[in-house]
Amino acid sequence: MTTAAKCPVDHLNLVDPDTFVEGLPLAAFATMRDEAPVFWHDQPGSWGGGFWVVTRAEDVREVSRTPEVFSSYARGALLTMGDEADEELALAMTRELMLNMDPPAHGAYRNIVQRAFNPRTIRNLETRLQEFADEIVDRAIAKGEGDFVEDIAAELPLLAICELVGVPAEDRRRVFELSNTMVGFDDPELGGSPDAAQVAMAEMFGMADGLARAKEGCPGEDIISKLLAAETGSGALTPDQFAIFFVLLMVAGNETTRNAITHGMQAFFEHPDQWELFKAERPLDTAAEEIIRWASPIIQFQRCALSDYELGGQQISSGDRVVIYYSAANRDERGVERPDTFDIRRVENEHVAFGGGGPHFCLGANLARAEVRIIFDTIARKMPGIRPLADPRILRSNFVHGIKELRVSYDV
Numbered sequence: 001m002t003t004a005a006k007c008p009v010d011h012l013n014l015v016d017p018d019t020f021v022e023g024l025p026l027a028a029f030a031t032m033r034d035e036a037p038v039f040w041h042d043q044p045g046s047w048g049g050g051f052w053v054v055t056r057a058e059d060v061r062e063v064s065r066t067p068e069v070f071s072s073y074a075r076g077a078l079l080t081m082g083d084e085a086d087e088e089l090a091l092a093m094t095r096e097l098m099l100n101m102d103p104p105a106h107g108a109y110r111n112i113v114q115r116a117f118n119p120r121t122i123r124n125l126e127t128r129l130q131e132f133a134d135e136i137v138d139r140a141i142a143k144g145e146g147d148f149v150e151d152i153a154a155e156l157p158l159l160a161i162c163e164l165v166g167v168p169a170e171d172r173r174r175v176f177e178l179s180n181t182m183v184g185f186d187d188p189e190l191g192g193s194p195d196a197a198q199v200a201m202a203e204m205f206g207m208a209d210g211l212a213r214a215k216e217g218c219p220g221e222d223i224i225s226k227l228l229a230a231e232t233g234s235g236a237l238t239p240d241q242f243a244i245f246f247v248l249l250m251v252a253g254n255e256t257t258r259n260a261i262t263h264g265m266q267a268f269f270e271h272p273d274q275w276e277l278f279k280a281e282r283p284l285d286t287a288a289e290e291i292i293r294w295a296s297p298i299i300q301f302q303r304c305a306l307s308d309y310e311l312g313g314q315q316i317s318s319g320d321r322v323v324i325y326y327s328a329a330n331r332d333e334r335g336v337e338r339p340d341t342f343d344i345r346r347v348e349n350e351h352v353a354f355g356g357g358g359p360h361f362c363l364g365a366n367l368a369r370a371e372v373r374i375i376f377d378t379i380a381r382k383m384p385g386i387r388p389l390a391d392p393r394i395l396r397s398n399f400v401h402g403i404k405e406l407r408v409s410y411d412v
Contacts, residue, residue, distance in 0.1 A: 004040035005314060007053070008032060014053060014323075015043055015081055017186040017396045020299070024401060026340070029055055029328035038312030041323075045083035047075060051302070051321035052314065055328035057335030057352055059312045063303055063324050064356030070303035070322055072360065073102045079302045079323055079398065081186070093198070096244045099252075099301075099360065106359050109245065113363065116164060116223050122366045125160070129370060132159045133378040140410045141383055148406040153261040154254070156375050160367060161253030165246070166215075166222030171207060178204050179254045182247075187396035189404065201247060208246035209239065223249065255400060256297040257368045260353075261375055262392070262403040263295035269388045271342045278344055279380045287344035288372040293351035294342055296327040299401050301360075326352050327401055385411030 009028040013019055032039065037056040043049065054060055063070045076091040077099045094100055098109050115121065136155045140146065154176055162172045181200035211224055219225040227242055268275040278287055302323050309316045316322060330351045331339040337348065354362035362368070379386060387409050395402030 004052075005036040005038065007039055007041055008035040014041055014300075014325075015079065015398060017081070017398045020398055020401070021394055021396050023394055024296070024299070024327050026331060029325070029331060033328060033332055033334075038314040040314075046080075046321075047084050047087055048319060048321055051079070051323050052311070052316060054312070054322060054324045055332070056312065057329040057332040057350070057356070060324045060326065060329040060352050061356035062311065063322060064352075064360065065358040066309075067102055067106075067359055069306055069309050071102050071306050072100050072106075072301075072303060074304035074306065075302065075321055076100050077301045077303070077360075079300060079321075081398070090194075093201075094244075096241055097248050098245065099248065103359050110359070110363065112227055112245075113223050113249070117363050117365075117367055119366050122370050125164070125367075126370055126374065128163060129156065129160055129374050130378070132156055132163075133374050134382075136375075137378050137382045141412060143410065145389060145407070145409045148265055148408045149258070149262050149403060150405075151410075152375065152379070153265070153406075154258045156261070156371050157257035157368075158254050160371055161250060161364075164223055164253075164367075165249060166211065166220065166224045167207075167250075175204075175207075175250055176254065178207075179251050182251055183255050183400050183402070184395060184397065184404070186398070187404065204247050204250065205243040208243040211246070212239065212242060253364055253367070255402070256362075257364075257371050259297040259395075259400065259402045260292050260295040260368065260372055262406055263297070263401070264291035264372065264376065265379075265386075265408075266388075266392050266403065266406060267291065267294050267342050274342055274344050278376065279384050281345075282377060282380070283345050284373040284377055285369075286346055286349070287376065288369050289349045289351065290342065290344050290346050291372055291376070292353045292368065293330050293336070293349060295401065296330045296351075296353050297401055298353070299327045299397075299399055300325045301355075324356065326355070329356070383410050383412050387411055 008031050012028050032055045038059060039053050041050050041053045054063060076094060080087045080090050133156055136152055140151045158172055158176050178200040182197045212228060215225050215228055227245060300323050302321055305316045305318055305320045305322060307318050330353055333339050335350060354365045389407040389409055392403045393405040395404045
Protein backbone atom coordinates (compact mmCIF):
# COMPACT_ATOMS: atom_id res chain seq x y z
CA MET A 1 0.00 0.00 0.00
CA THR A 2 3.00 2.30 -0.42
CA THR A 3 1.37 4.06 -3.37
CA ALA A 4 -2.13 4.16 -1.92
CA ALA A 5 -4.00 7.40 -2.40
CA LYS A 6 -4.52 9.29 0.86
CA CYS A 7 -7.51 11.30 2.00
CA PRO A 8 -7.56 14.54 -0.02
CA VAL A 9 -9.24 16.41 2.84
CA ASP A 10 -6.90 17.37 5.69
CA HIS A 11 -7.69 16.11 9.20
CA LEU A 12 -10.98 14.46 8.26
CA ASN A 13 -11.67 11.37 10.38
CA LEU A 14 -14.52 9.28 9.00
CA VAL A 15 -14.43 6.95 12.01
CA ASP A 16 -15.13 9.71 14.53
CA PRO A 17 -18.92 10.25 14.96
CA ASP A 18 -18.24 13.94 15.66
CA THR A 19 -17.47 14.30 11.95
CA PHE A 20 -21.19 13.81 11.29
CA VAL A 21 -22.85 15.76 14.13
CA GLU A 22 -23.54 18.74 11.86
CA GLY A 23 -24.70 16.52 9.01
CA LEU A 24 -22.96 14.74 6.17
CA PRO A 25 -19.60 16.27 5.11
CA LEU A 26 -20.85 16.79 1.57
CA ALA A 27 -18.13 19.20 0.46
CA ALA A 28 -15.47 16.75 1.66
CA PHE A 29 -17.22 13.88 -0.12
CA ALA A 30 -17.20 15.90 -3.37
CA THR A 31 -13.45 16.46 -3.05
CA MET A 32 -12.91 12.75 -2.39
CA ARG A 33 -14.92 11.70 -5.44
CA ASP A 34 -13.02 14.13 -7.67
CA GLU A 35 -9.47 13.69 -6.36
CA ALA A 36 -9.27 10.25 -4.72
CA PRO A 37 -12.45 8.20 -5.18
CA VAL A 38 -10.75 5.19 -3.58
CA PHE A 39 -8.24 6.12 -0.88
CA TRP A 40 -6.60 4.71 2.24
CA HIS A 41 -7.92 5.96 5.59
CA ASP A 42 -5.67 5.35 8.58
CA GLN A 43 -7.18 3.84 11.72
CA PRO A 44 -4.30 3.04 14.09
CA GLY A 45 -4.75 -0.05 16.22
CA SER A 46 -7.55 -1.49 14.08
CA TRP A 47 -7.44 -4.54 11.85
CA GLY A 48 -4.95 -3.73 9.09
CA GLY A 49 -4.33 -0.26 10.50
CA GLY A 50 -7.02 1.33 8.38
CA PHE A 51 -9.39 0.81 5.47
CA TRP A 52 -10.16 1.85 1.91
CA VAL A 53 -12.83 4.54 1.44
CA VAL A 54 -15.05 4.19 -1.65
CA THR A 55 -17.10 7.24 -2.63
CA ARG A 56 -18.19 6.98 -6.29
CA ALA A 57 -21.46 5.28 -7.21
CA GLU A 58 -19.90 3.02 -9.85
CA ASP A 59 -17.29 1.71 -7.40
CA VAL A 60 -19.88 1.23 -4.62
CA ARG A 61 -21.91 -0.91 -7.02
CA GLU A 62 -18.85 -2.90 -8.06
CA VAL A 63 -18.00 -3.75 -4.46
CA SER A 64 -21.63 -4.58 -3.65
CA ARG A 65 -22.01 -6.88 -6.63
CA THR A 66 -18.76 -8.79 -6.12
CA PRO A 67 -19.34 -10.65 -2.83
CA GLU A 68 -16.90 -13.38 -3.84
CA VAL A 69 -14.14 -10.78 -3.40
CA PHE A 70 -15.64 -8.27 -0.96
CA SER A 71 -16.87 -10.25 2.03
CA SER A 72 -19.33 -9.15 4.69
CA TYR A 73 -18.50 -12.16 6.86
CA ALA A 74 -14.70 -11.92 7.11
CA ARG A 75 -14.57 -8.73 9.22
CA GLY A 76 -18.26 -7.88 9.53
CA ALA A 77 -20.27 -5.14 7.84
CA LEU A 78 -20.04 -2.64 10.71
CA LEU A 79 -17.14 -0.18 10.96
CA THR A 80 -16.11 0.06 14.62
CA MET A 81 -14.41 2.96 16.41
CA GLY A 82 -12.24 0.88 18.75
CA ASP A 83 -9.03 -1.10 18.41
CA GLU A 84 -8.65 -4.59 16.97
CA ALA A 85 -9.74 -6.25 20.25
CA ASP A 86 -12.96 -4.19 20.31
CA GLU A 87 -13.56 -5.06 16.69
CA GLU A 88 -13.13 -8.78 17.41
CA LEU A 89 -15.62 -8.57 20.28
CA ALA A 90 -18.18 -6.71 18.18
CA LEU A 91 -17.74 -9.21 15.35
CA ALA A 92 -18.23 -12.17 17.68
CA MET A 93 -21.47 -10.65 18.99
CA THR A 94 -22.92 -9.94 15.55
CA ARG A 95 -21.49 -12.79 13.46
CA GLU A 96 -24.92 -14.39 12.95
CA LEU A 97 -26.60 -11.22 11.63
CA MET A 98 -27.69 -11.60 8.00
CA LEU A 99 -25.87 -8.39 7.09
CA ASN A 100 -22.62 -10.12 8.14
CA MET A 101 -23.19 -13.19 5.95
CA ASP A 102 -21.88 -14.09 2.50
CA PRO A 103 -23.49 -16.31 -0.13
CA PRO A 104 -24.63 -19.06 -0.02
CA ALA A 105 -25.49 -18.84 3.71
CA HIS A 106 -26.85 -15.33 3.25
CA GLY A 107 -29.23 -16.44 0.52
CA ALA A 108 -30.62 -19.29 2.61
CA TYR A 109 -31.54 -16.91 5.43
CA ARG A 110 -32.80 -14.17 3.14
CA ASN A 111 -35.14 -16.54 1.34
CA ILE A 112 -36.95 -17.24 4.61
CA VAL A 113 -38.51 -13.79 4.72
CA GLN A 114 -38.16 -12.65 1.10
CA ARG A 115 -41.81 -13.37 0.29
CA ALA A 116 -42.99 -11.23 3.18
CA PHE A 117 -41.43 -8.17 1.52
CA ASN A 118 -42.31 -8.76 -2.13
CA PRO A 119 -44.33 -6.13 -4.05
CA ARG A 120 -47.62 -8.04 -3.89
CA THR A 121 -47.38 -8.49 -0.12
CA ILE A 122 -46.61 -4.81 0.36
CA ARG A 123 -49.51 -3.78 -1.89
CA ASN A 124 -51.82 -5.92 0.21
CA LEU A 125 -50.49 -4.17 3.33
CA GLU A 126 -51.01 -0.65 1.99
CA THR A 127 -54.61 -0.34 3.21
CA ARG A 128 -53.41 -1.04 6.74
CA LEU A 129 -50.49 1.37 6.31
CA GLN A 130 -52.92 4.09 5.24
CA GLU A 131 -55.06 3.46 8.33
CA PHE A 132 -51.94 3.78 10.48
CA ALA A 133 -50.89 6.98 8.67
CA ASP A 134 -54.30 8.62 9.14
CA GLU A 135 -54.28 7.82 12.85
CA ILE A 136 -50.71 9.05 13.29
CA VAL A 137 -51.28 12.37 11.53
CA ASP A 138 -54.61 12.98 13.27
CA ARG A 139 -52.94 12.50 16.68
CA ALA A 140 -50.22 14.95 15.72
CA ILE A 141 -52.76 17.55 14.58
CA ALA A 142 -54.54 17.22 17.91
CA LYS A 143 -51.26 18.00 19.71
CA GLY A 144 -50.71 21.17 17.71
CA GLU A 145 -46.93 20.93 17.80
CA GLY A 146 -44.26 18.46 18.79
CA ASP A 147 -41.30 16.36 17.69
CA PHE A 148 -41.86 15.15 14.14
CA VAL A 149 -39.44 12.24 14.69
CA GLU A 150 -41.35 10.71 17.55
CA ASP A 151 -44.87 11.79 16.59
CA ILE A 152 -44.83 10.87 12.91
CA ALA A 153 -41.59 9.60 11.33
CA ALA A 154 -40.97 6.82 13.84
CA GLU A 155 -44.57 5.72 14.13
CA LEU A 156 -45.42 4.37 10.67
CA PRO A 157 -42.27 2.22 10.16
CA LEU A 158 -42.56 0.90 13.70
CA LEU A 159 -46.22 -0.05 13.33
CA ALA A 160 -45.60 -1.55 9.88
CA ILE A 161 -42.74 -3.83 10.88
CA CYS A 162 -44.46 -4.85 14.11
CA GLU A 163 -47.59 -5.67 12.11
CA LEU A 164 -45.59 -7.82 9.69
CA VAL A 165 -43.60 -9.54 12.41
CA GLY A 166 -46.48 -9.98 14.83
CA VAL A 167 -45.23 -7.95 17.80
CA PRO A 168 -48.10 -7.22 20.24
CA ALA A 169 -49.27 -3.62 20.43
CA GLU A 170 -48.23 -3.28 24.07
CA ASP A 171 -44.59 -4.06 23.19
CA ARG A 172 -44.20 -1.65 20.28
CA ARG A 173 -43.17 1.40 22.28
CA ARG A 174 -40.45 -0.63 23.95
CA VAL A 175 -39.17 -1.76 20.56
CA PHE A 176 -38.80 1.92 19.61
CA GLU A 177 -36.80 2.67 22.78
CA LEU A 178 -34.54 -0.38 22.45
CA SER A 179 -33.89 0.35 18.78
CA ASN A 180 -32.89 3.93 19.66
CA THR A 181 -30.41 2.68 22.25
CA MET A 182 -28.88 0.09 19.92
CA VAL A 183 -28.42 2.46 16.98
CA GLY A 184 -27.53 5.53 19.08
CA PHE A 185 -24.73 3.98 21.14
CA ASP A 186 -22.37 6.75 20.02
CA ASP A 187 -24.82 9.47 21.06
CA PRO A 188 -24.97 10.21 24.82
CA GLU A 189 -28.65 11.20 24.57
CA LEU A 190 -29.73 7.85 23.12
CA GLY A 191 -27.89 5.35 25.26
CA GLY A 192 -24.41 6.64 24.88
CA SER A 193 -22.32 3.49 25.20
CA PRO A 194 -21.71 0.06 23.69
CA ASP A 195 -22.61 -1.42 27.10
CA ALA A 196 -26.07 0.15 26.98
CA ALA A 197 -26.50 -1.13 23.43
CA GLN A 198 -25.62 -4.64 24.58
CA VAL A 199 -28.19 -4.45 27.38
CA ALA A 200 -30.82 -3.27 24.87
CA MET A 201 -29.92 -6.11 22.51
CA ALA A 202 -30.24 -8.63 25.37
CA GLU A 203 -33.71 -7.32 26.21
CA MET A 204 -34.76 -7.59 22.58
CA PHE A 205 -33.43 -11.16 22.54
CA GLY A 206 -35.71 -11.85 25.49
CA MET A 207 -38.61 -10.33 23.60
CA ALA A 208 -37.85 -12.62 20.65
CA ASP A 209 -37.76 -15.66 22.93
CA GLY A 210 -41.15 -14.76 24.40
CA LEU A 211 -42.70 -14.30 20.97
CA ALA A 212 -41.24 -17.61 19.79
CA ARG A 213 -42.74 -19.44 22.75
CA ALA A 214 -46.12 -17.84 22.12
CA LYS A 215 -46.06 -18.99 18.49
CA GLU A 216 -45.00 -22.58 19.22
CA GLY A 217 -48.53 -23.81 19.73
CA CYS A 218 -50.30 -21.20 17.64
CA PRO A 219 -48.45 -20.45 14.38
CA GLY A 220 -49.82 -17.83 12.01
CA GLU A 221 -48.95 -16.13 8.70
CA ASP A 222 -46.56 -13.61 10.26
CA ILE A 223 -42.80 -13.60 9.74
CA ILE A 224 -42.11 -15.05 13.19
CA SER A 225 -44.12 -18.19 12.42
CA LYS A 226 -42.34 -18.53 9.08
CA LEU A 227 -38.93 -18.11 10.69
CA LEU A 228 -39.64 -20.76 13.29
CA ALA A 229 -40.96 -23.20 10.69
CA ALA A 230 -38.23 -22.53 8.13
CA GLU A 231 -35.07 -24.46 7.59
CA THR A 232 -31.71 -23.26 6.30
CA GLY A 233 -29.17 -25.49 4.60
CA SER A 234 -27.89 -26.63 7.99
CA GLY A 235 -31.28 -27.37 9.53
CA ALA A 236 -33.87 -25.42 11.48
CA LEU A 237 -33.01 -22.04 12.96
CA THR A 238 -31.58 -22.27 16.45
CA PRO A 239 -33.13 -20.09 19.18
CA ASP A 240 -30.09 -17.78 19.05
CA GLN A 241 -30.27 -17.49 15.27
CA PHE A 242 -33.97 -16.68 15.46
CA ALA A 243 -33.36 -14.00 18.12
CA ILE A 244 -30.60 -12.36 16.09
CA PHE A 245 -32.75 -12.41 12.96
CA PHE A 246 -35.62 -10.84 14.92
CA VAL A 247 -33.38 -8.02 16.18
CA LEU A 248 -32.14 -7.27 12.66
CA LEU A 249 -35.67 -7.12 11.27
CA MET A 250 -36.92 -4.88 14.05
CA VAL A 251 -34.03 -2.42 13.99
CA ALA A 252 -33.55 -2.29 10.21
CA GLY A 253 -37.29 -2.06 9.62
CA ASN A 254 -37.65 0.83 12.04
CA GLU A 255 -34.59 3.07 12.01
CA THR A 256 -33.84 3.50 8.32
CA THR A 257 -37.30 4.51 7.11
CA ARG A 258 -37.82 6.72 10.17
CA ASN A 259 -34.76 8.73 9.17
CA ALA A 260 -35.72 8.81 5.50
CA ILE A 261 -39.10 10.32 6.45
CA THR A 262 -37.54 12.88 8.81
CA HIS A 263 -34.87 13.95 6.32
CA GLY A 264 -37.58 14.14 3.67
CA MET A 265 -39.64 16.53 5.79
CA GLN A 266 -36.57 18.64 6.49
CA ALA A 267 -35.76 18.69 2.77
CA PHE A 268 -39.25 20.03 2.06
CA PHE A 269 -38.74 22.71 4.73
CA GLU A 270 -35.47 23.74 3.07
CA HIS A 271 -37.03 23.61 -0.42
CA PRO A 272 -40.54 25.06 0.00
CA ASP A 273 -41.04 25.17 -3.76
CA GLN A 274 -40.82 21.38 -3.77
CA TRP A 275 -43.40 21.13 -0.97
CA GLU A 276 -45.80 23.32 -2.94
CA LEU A 277 -45.16 21.18 -6.01
CA PHE A 278 -45.74 18.00 -4.04
CA LYS A 279 -49.03 19.25 -2.63
CA ALA A 280 -50.22 20.35 -6.06
CA GLU A 281 -49.13 17.37 -8.18
CA ARG A 282 -48.45 14.44 -5.80
CA PRO A 283 -45.60 12.78 -7.76
CA LEU A 284 -45.57 10.05 -5.11
CA ASP A 285 -43.24 7.51 -6.72
CA THR A 286 -40.53 9.89 -7.88
CA ALA A 287 -40.76 11.91 -4.66
CA ALA A 288 -40.26 8.78 -2.54
CA GLU A 289 -37.14 7.81 -4.48
CA GLU A 290 -35.73 11.33 -4.24
CA ILE A 291 -36.40 11.52 -0.51
CA ILE A 292 -34.65 8.20 0.05
CA ARG A 293 -31.67 9.24 -2.09
CA TRP A 294 -31.43 12.60 -0.37
CA ALA A 295 -31.65 11.07 3.09
CA SER A 296 -29.24 8.15 2.55
CA PRO A 297 -30.15 6.77 6.00
CA ILE A 298 -27.17 4.39 6.13
CA ILE A 299 -23.89 6.26 5.75
CA GLN A 300 -21.66 3.28 5.03
CA PHE A 301 -21.03 -0.44 5.28
CA GLN A 302 -17.78 -2.35 5.52
CA ARG A 303 -16.43 -5.25 3.45
CA CYS A 304 -13.17 -7.21 3.53
CA ALA A 305 -11.22 -8.24 0.42
CA LEU A 306 -10.73 -11.99 0.11
CA SER A 307 -8.23 -11.61 -2.73
CA ASP A 308 -6.17 -8.92 -4.42
CA TYR A 309 -8.33 -6.65 -6.53
CA GLU A 310 -7.98 -3.36 -8.42
CA LEU A 311 -10.73 -0.84 -7.68
CA GLY A 312 -10.90 2.72 -8.91
CA GLY A 313 -7.25 2.65 -9.93
CA GLN A 314 -6.10 1.45 -6.49
CA GLN A 315 -4.66 -1.97 -5.69
CA ILE A 316 -6.63 -3.58 -2.89
CA SER A 317 -4.79 -6.39 -1.08
CA SER A 318 -6.33 -9.55 0.30
CA GLY A 319 -7.34 -8.91 3.91
CA ASP A 320 -7.85 -5.16 3.44
CA ARG A 321 -11.06 -3.61 4.77
CA VAL A 322 -13.12 -1.63 2.27
CA VAL A 323 -15.83 0.82 3.37
CA ILE A 324 -18.47 1.85 0.82
CA TYR A 325 -20.04 5.27 1.46
CA TYR A 326 -23.60 5.29 0.13
CA SER A 327 -24.00 8.84 1.44
CA ALA A 328 -21.16 10.02 -0.80
CA ALA A 329 -22.16 7.92 -3.81
CA ASN A 330 -25.69 9.33 -3.79
CA ARG A 331 -24.27 12.79 -4.46
CA ASP A 332 -22.03 11.57 -7.30
CA GLU A 333 -22.75 13.57 -10.45
CA ARG A 334 -21.45 10.62 -12.47
CA GLY A 335 -24.39 8.57 -11.22
CA VAL A 336 -27.16 11.17 -10.76
CA GLU A 337 -27.62 14.37 -12.73
CA ARG A 338 -27.56 17.52 -10.55
CA PRO A 339 -27.21 15.41 -7.37
CA ASP A 340 -27.18 18.42 -5.03
CA THR A 341 -30.63 19.50 -6.25
CA PHE A 342 -33.65 18.13 -4.37
CA ASP A 343 -36.00 17.32 -7.23
CA ILE A 344 -39.14 15.30 -6.45
CA ARG A 345 -39.93 14.86 -10.14
CA ARG A 346 -36.55 13.27 -10.85
CA VAL A 347 -37.11 10.27 -13.14
CA GLU A 348 -33.55 9.03 -13.66
CA ASN A 349 -32.65 8.26 -10.07
CA GLU A 350 -30.25 5.31 -9.82
CA HIS A 351 -29.32 5.90 -6.18
CA VAL A 352 -27.62 3.39 -3.88
CA ALA A 353 -29.50 4.18 -0.67
CA PHE A 354 -30.83 0.60 -0.66
CA GLY A 355 -27.35 -0.72 -1.41
CA GLY A 356 -25.55 -0.98 -4.69
CA GLY A 357 -27.23 -4.19 -5.77
CA GLY A 358 -25.90 -7.65 -5.12
CA PRO A 359 -26.98 -10.04 -2.35
CA HIS A 360 -27.33 -7.36 0.33
CA PHE A 361 -29.74 -5.10 -1.55
CA CYS A 362 -32.24 -3.86 1.05
CA LEU A 363 -34.82 -6.53 1.80
CA GLY A 364 -37.39 -3.92 2.86
CA ALA A 365 -37.00 -1.53 -0.09
CA ASN A 366 -40.59 -1.99 -1.29
CA LEU A 367 -41.97 -1.49 2.21
CA ALA A 368 -39.85 1.64 2.73
CA ARG A 369 -41.05 3.14 -0.55
CA ALA A 370 -44.67 2.46 0.37
CA GLU A 371 -44.27 4.02 3.82
CA VAL A 372 -42.64 7.17 2.42
CA ARG A 373 -45.32 7.57 -0.27
CA ILE A 374 -48.20 7.06 2.14
CA ILE A 375 -46.99 9.23 5.01
CA PHE A 376 -46.14 12.25 2.84
CA ASP A 377 -49.39 11.95 0.88
CA THR A 378 -51.24 11.91 4.21
CA ILE A 379 -49.29 14.86 5.64
CA ALA A 380 -49.94 16.92 2.51
CA ARG A 381 -53.65 16.11 2.64
CA LYS A 382 -54.25 16.61 6.36
CA MET A 383 -51.62 19.15 7.49
CA PRO A 384 -50.36 21.01 4.41
CA GLY A 385 -49.24 23.96 6.54
CA ILE A 386 -46.73 21.98 8.63
CA ARG A 387 -43.74 24.18 9.47
CA PRO A 388 -40.49 23.90 11.45
CA LEU A 389 -40.04 25.45 14.89
CA ALA A 390 -36.33 24.71 15.30
CA ASP A 391 -33.35 23.32 13.42
CA PRO A 392 -33.09 19.53 13.33
CA ARG A 393 -30.84 17.85 15.89
CA ILE A 394 -28.55 15.35 14.20
CA LEU A 395 -27.68 11.92 15.58
CA ARG A 396 -24.04 11.48 16.58
CA SER A 397 -23.12 8.47 14.46
CA ASN A 398 -20.69 7.43 11.73
CA PHE A 399 -23.16 4.77 10.58
CA VAL A 400 -26.75 6.08 10.67
CA HIS A 401 -27.57 9.43 9.05
CA GLY A 402 -30.24 10.24 11.57
CA ILE A 403 -32.22 13.16 12.95
CA LYS A 404 -33.06 12.62 16.60
CA GLU A 405 -35.40 15.62 16.98
CA LEU A 406 -37.29 17.93 14.63
CA ARG A 407 -39.66 20.36 16.37
CA VAL A 408 -42.59 21.36 14.17
CA SER A 409 -46.03 22.96 14.22
CA TYR A 410 -48.72 20.68 12.80
CA ASP A 411 -50.62 23.40 10.96
CA VAL A 412 -53.55 22.37 8.81
